[in-house]
Amino acid sequence: MPEGDTIFRTARNIGRALIGKVLTGFYSTYPRLTRFNDDTPLTGQTVDQVEARGKWMLMHFSGGGILASHLLMNGRWHIYRHGERWQLPRFQMRIVIENAQYQAVGFRVPVAEMHTTRTLERDLRIPRPENDLLSADFDAAAALERLVSRGGDTIADALLDQSVLAGVGNVFKSEICFVNGLNPFRSVGTLTCDEAAQTVRSAQRLLRANVLEDSGDLIVTYRGQQRRTTHNSDPTASLWVYGRHGEPCRRCGEAIRRRIQGDDARVTFWCPRCQPMPDGCDVDG
Numbered sequence: 001m002p003e004g005d006t007i008f009r010t011a012r013n014i015g016r017a018l019i020g021k022v023l024t025g026f027y028s029t030y031p032r033l034t035r036f037n038d039d040t041p042l043t044g045q046t047v048d049q050v051e052a053r054g055k056w057m058l059m060h061f062s063g064g065g066i067l068a069s070h071l072l073m074n075g076r077w078h079i080y081r082h083g084e085r086w087q088l089p090r091f092q093m094r095i096v097i098e099n100a101q102y103q104a105v106g107f108r109v110p111v112a113e114m115h116t117t118r119t120l121e122r123d124l125r126i127p128r129p130e131n132d133l134l135s136a137d138f139d140a141a142a143a144l145e146r147l148v149s150r151g152g153d154t155i156a157d158a159l160l161d162q163s164v165l166a167g168v169g170n171v172f173k174s175e176i177c178f179v180n181g182l183n184p185f186r187s188v189g190t191l192t193c194d195e196a197a198q199t200v201r202s203a204q205r206l207l208r209a210n211v212l213e214d215s216g217d218l219i220v221t222y223r224g225q226q227r228r229t230t231h232n233s234d235p236t237a238s239l240w241v242y243g244r245h246g247e248p249c250r251r252c253g254e255a256i257r258r259r260i261q262g263d264d265a266r267v268t269f270w271c272p273r274c275q276p277m278p279d280g281c282d283v284d285g
């Protein structure tokens with residue numbers, strides 16, 4: 001599933017292609033979006049802003065409509081110049097938004113809804129900017145309070161909860177636990193104040209490091225970007241533990257372990273030596 005950093009980069013890229021330019025076309029396979037467009041044509045409007053909110057992307061149109069989309073597991077947004085060959089088959093297209101130069105194409109986007117400022121405000125699934133690790137308005141103190149309030153949850157599950165910290169997905173979950181030396185199966189209630197605060201800080205730092213400006217003002221059509229949490233420039237050494245089951249820990253050499261965790265059965269990776277379960281914690285980690 002795309003995590004907050006991926007959505008952030010996608011929104012930035014789409015913004016570069018669409019913001020401030022008059023829209024020349026809008027197409028969708030979703031009847032509700034088509035109906036909205038029939039009633040309030042998007043053609044002729046401009047895109048004022050494209051923003052990421054956790055794993056949601058919001059596209060603000062000059063007529064007041066806000067398109068909120070969520071990619072879940074398989075959705076993708078691509079940008080193409082007119083005439084450029086699409087990288088995914090046409091039948092997977094759900095939404096096309098175009099101006100004279102570019103097309104933003106949503107493939108297999110499973111959730112796409114038109115909002116107004118008011119309905120957006122009321123929609124509790126879409127994170128507020130102050131909860132979003134990548135937002136300039138992120139409020140770390142409030143996030144720490146929310147994290148600490150999840151005392152009975154495991155650290156890994158609390159990190160995935162988008163109402164605690166918006167933007168962390170399964171890869172960052174394991175990486176954040178590793179860089180803090182925290183066993184992912186500990187309950188949040190066993191964290192010291194320092195450990196909890198450090199967890200929030202490192203979550204913000206790791207996500208931000210993955211959205212650093214790398215392409216200037218150029219508009220790039222979509223290409224996968226290597227996510228990195230280590231300081232190693234070798235692309236095969238970009239993550240500490242995620243996806244490395246059985247491989248040696250980059251710090252201590254111990255074999256990385258892997259286990260299915262939580263109600264959603266998400267996979268967790270950790271180093272048993274660098275991330276020990278503290279004395280008194282009776283969970284088998």
Ligand SMILES: [Zn+2]
Pocket residue numbers: 249250251252253254271272273274275
């Ligand atoms: Zn280790």
